[in-house]
Amino acid sequence: xxxxxxxxxxxxxxxxxxxxxxxxxxxxxxxxxxxxxxxxxxxxxxxxxxxxxxxxxxxxxxxxxxxxxxxxxxxxxxxxxxxxxxxxxxxxxxxxxxxxxxxxxxxxxxxxxxxxxxxxxxxxxxxxxxxxxxxxxxxxxxxxxxxxxxxxxxxxxxxxxxxxxxxxxxxxxxxxxxxxxxxxxxxxxxxxxxxxxxxxxxxxxxxxxxxxxxxxxxxxxxxxxxxxxxxxxxxxxxxxxxxxxxxxxxxxxxxxxxxxxxxxxxxxxxxxxxxxxxxxxxxxxxxxxxxxxxxxxxxxxxxxxxxxxxxxxxxxxxxxxxxxxxxxxxxxxxxxxxxxxxxxxxxxxxxxxxxxxxxxxxxxxxxxxxxxxxxxxxxxxxxxxxxxxxxxxxxxxxxxxxxxxxxxxxxxxxxxxxxxxxxxxxxxxxxxxxxxxxxxxxxxxxxxxxxxxxxxxxxxxxxxxxxxxxxxxxxxxxxxxxxxxxxxxxxxxxxxxxxxxxxxxxxxxxxxxxxxxxxxxxxxxxxxxxxxxxxxxxxxxxxxxxxxxx
Amino acid sequence: xxxxxxxxxxxxxxxxxxxxxxxxxxxxxxxxxxxxxxxxxxxxxxxxxxxxxxxxxxxxxxxxxxxxxxxxxxxxxxxxxxxxxxxxxxxxxxxxxxxxxxxxxxxxxxxxxxxxxxxxxxxxxxxxxxxxxxxxxxxxxxxxxxxxxxxxxxxxxxxxxxxxxxxxxxxxxxxxxxxxxxxxxxxxxxxxxxxxxxxxxxxxxxxxxxxxxxxxxxxxxxxxxxxxxxxxxxxxxxxxxxxxxxxxxxxxxxxxxxxxxxxxxxxxxxxxxxxxxxxxxxxxxxxxxxxxxxxxxxxxxxxxxxxxxxxxxxxxxxxxxxxxxxxxxxxxxxxxxxxxxxxx
Numbered sequence: 001x002x003x004x005x006x007x008x009x010x011x012x013x014x015x016x017x018x019x020x021x022x023x024x025x026x027x028x029x030x031x032x033x034x035x036x037x038x039x040x041x042x043x044x045x046x047x048x049x050x051x052x053x054x055x056x057x058x059x060x061x062x063x064x065x066x067x068x069x070x071x072x073x074x075x076x077x078x079x080x081x082x083x084x085x086x087x088x089x090x091x092x093x094x095x096x097x098x099x100x101x102x103x104x105x106x107x108x109x110x111x112x113x114x115x116x117x118x119x120x121x122x123x124x125x126x127x128x129x130x131x132x133x134x135x136x137x138x139x140x141x142x143x144x145x146x147x148x149x150x151x152x153x154x155x156x157x158x159x160x161x162x163x164x165x166x167x168x169x170x171x172x173x174x175x176x177x178x179x180x181x182x183x184x185x186x187x188x189x190x191x192x193x194x195x196x197x198x199x200x201x202x203x204x205x206x207x208x209x210x211x212x213x214x215x216x217x218x219x220x221x222x223x224x225x226x227x228x229x230x231x232x233x234x235x236x237x238x239x240x241x242x243x244x245x246x247x248x249x250x251x252x253x254x255x256x257x258x259x260x261x262x263x264x265x266x267x268x269x270x271x272x273x274x275x276x277x278x279x280x281x282x283x284x285x286x287x288x289x290x291x292x293x294x295x296x297x298x299x300x301x302x303x304x305x306x307x308x309x310x311x312x313x314x315x316x317x318x319x320x321x322x323x324x325x326x327x328x329x330x331x332x333x334x335x336x337x338x339x340x341x342x343x344x345x346x347x348x349x350x351x352x353x354x355x356x357x358x359x360x361x362x363x364x365x366x367x368x369x370x371x372x373x374x375x376x377x378x379x380x381x382x383x384x385x386x387x388x389x390x391x392x393x394x395x396x397x398x399x400x401x402x403x404x405x406x407x408x409x410x411x412x413x414x415x416x417x418x419x420x421x422x423x424x425x426x427x428x429x430x431x432x433x434x435x436x437x438x439x440x441x442x443x444x445x446x447x448x449x450x451x452x453x454x455x456x457x458x459x460x461x462x463x464x465x466x467x468x469x470x471x472x473x474x475x476x477x478x479x480x481x482x483x484x485x486x487x488x489x490x491x492x493x494x495x496x497x498x499x500x501x502x503x504x505x506x507x508x509x510x511x512x513x514x515x516x517x518x519x520x521x522x523x524x525x526x527x528x529x530x531x532x533x534x535x536x537x538x539x540x541x542x543x544x545x546x547x548x549x550x
Numbered sequence: 551x552x553x554x555x556x557x558x559x560x561x562x563x564x565x566x567x568x569x570x571x572x573x574x575x576x577x578x579x580x581x582x583x584x585x586x587x588x589x590x591x592x593x594x595x596x597x598x599x600x601x602x603x604x605x606x607x608x609x610x611x612x613x614x615x616x617x618x619x620x621x622x623x624x625x626x627x628x629x630x631x632x633x634x635x636x637x638x639x640x641x642x643x644x645x646x647x648x649x650x651x652x653x654x655x656x657x658x659x660x661x662x663x664x665x666x667x668x669x670x671x672x673x674x675x676x677x678x679x680x681x682x683x684x685x686x687x688x689x690x691x692x693x694x695x696x697x698x699x700x701x702x703x704x705x706x707x708x709x710x711x712x713x714x715x716x717x718x719x720x721x722x723x724x725x726x727x728x729x730x731x732x733x734x735x736x737x738x739x740x741x742x743x744x745x746x747x748x749x750x751x752x753x754x755x756x757x758x759x760x761x762x763x764x765x766x767x768x769x770x771x772x773x774x775x776x777x778x779x780x781x782x783x784x785x786x787x788x789x790x791x792x793x794x795x796x797x798x799x800x801x802x803x804x805x806x807x808x809x810x811x812x813x814x815x816x817x818x819x820x821x822x823x824x825x826x827x828x829x830x831x832x833x834x835x836x837x838x839x840x841x842x843x844x845x846x847x848x849x850x851x852x853x854x855x856x857x858x859x860x861x862x863x864x865x866x867x868x869x870x871x872x873x874x875x876x877x878x879x880x881x882x883x884x885x886x887x888x889x890x891x892x893x894x
Binding site for chain 2 (some may be wrong): 318322354
């Protein structure tokens, strides 16, 4: 067993994973699916089908919009019955006919093919953030990656998706890890898994023997929440500190979750786009808990009823885990690519929080904070909306793990306050970006108009000059110089696009839950500039060529 | 939001459950019991009457002001007003008159706490605000410590009712060891002072027993992880160091570190007053500086100031510094280290 290291803080919530053990099954094929266009990090996808279209399983129904976004595929065969701004509804024909992509052999295919395949298949991070896998795999183009970390810690109570994925598909997961590692140029693969998953660990040990070409280390770590946080896991496994405002890539690491690796492999090896995922169904209000393969877009009510939901004792439905998940107000939701767990809890199981009392700054939160923050101070300044102090106390380094809320003796919903503050600050940033974008476009238009006017003037003068004197030599030099400066402008614009792409990729990876419209706008602006520069260059070349070639 | 709360989880695999805020306060009150019992044993039921009156005033005033501020009276359950009463009651001379306790609790609960916005909002330690106000306003009453006496002194009732004259009380009371040492006759060296028993018999021993009892309560708080070690250790450490330094250079005029530590409010203050989380510094580094500052100030005031004991003023002065300490002691963000990039 590899040596492991300690991260600061952490808590030991009850695990409650026992009920959802047992073999993985397939959920019944739903009669209707509702696919949300915003089920990944970044911008919502754009629908490419219309009402009445017939689709098969795997037919693309929405394409990505902007850089951080993902494609979407029909998860059952049938007919599109509704398309609106947020969802596409498909009524099933019960036949389940498939439309697959051509299988690829990842060991021989080139990187571009594989990245395109991941993108076409709509593979996103299945651990919860839903970050597009092809963008993440591209990180190797910008930074050197030496280690692929398979994040199988799964420290949240209740959830057993990764556990069961490894118990049943360890070989495929490692194959997927080899595939992603080859894409990002990693030299080793490290699997981090908590010591409470004994069956998955033994499955991994068996599978490791046959995994190649890269060496795989299985690192069994102590069970402690949130050991599955990227930073915490990288610290635990490799003793590397991801800098604040940095990414794992800054210390040479790429993290992926087992389910994502399995989906990536299937999209390449089997040509299967991401149309289903494993979901843990658990909670005391369910008679038949366990992990199921569920088609994306399956209504939660259908799924839970099939698992024997007792609505009379259902007190709280949670999507995700009890620490970081989302409490749902009703059963109207649908399964998305990031739905890893549904907890149908009784009142005894997840009782409502006791009434909040004032913070006495006891410091329990500070002791458990894995990001080494002072949650009690953040709480104070978040409520006072003191933005300078929030920055000083590193609000944006909060990973929202809720360890602080869990131990707070005054039952203060700390992370809810932080999220509130973050949203408010982001909103301010977005408004600034929008204003700048508008200003930029206005200035750009003014410049274009002025340029066109000047060009018209120049042409008129040239005509007049041609008519009076037949001199040509003076004209030949100026387009040359012009061409050079345009080429420089084009190169600069290209560099700006690359920089904008990099900024967006970083920001989106750091904070996948949030919209990054400001950065998407910056990227779009840079792309517009590049297009304009290229158009001008082409124009100048055309104008210049007859004189250059003779 | 977290849907699990440590205080609600009944988990058989882990025995470390976190108490709620009310539970924390109740545990601190329980931890004062050894100290209170020992004080009662040596100084009589006047200690109990102090605590009973102070807590009654505390709860009454808290309820009144919660009502005036239109807050839920359920907040009384957090036991913070009760704790303030216990702490102020333990600080006052035994069998203090009811009006003195009442004025102290008005300063503590109304001025220092509720007017600042209630629990969690007060920059100063409420009990010490009450104590300091009484000390500067009614110095005669505040320095009348009885000599060790029977459990039920005859004058108990009239003392509490305030119907006994100051001269009569004066006749009953002695001085605390720190007080006696501070006001020793001019020209008397420390060895001469101790050579001729300066205090009623048993006084020094009583104070030491009481200090030991407060330490036992403090140990309970540490063991239950209700306070962290940072503040008491820093405070007692800096006190010992500063007192030793002065003593080494001036053994004939300075009190020994031993006298500083084991008499007066030192240990009570270190475990029960300085550790009040609301008015203390926040980060661990901040707590160390905060505690050390209190210790230093205690020695400075005791040595060169006008008050024989100084825990209350030292705590209040360091309360003043907390906002500044908090700004300069934010735990640093993780920085990329060159070692992190070393490739395997």
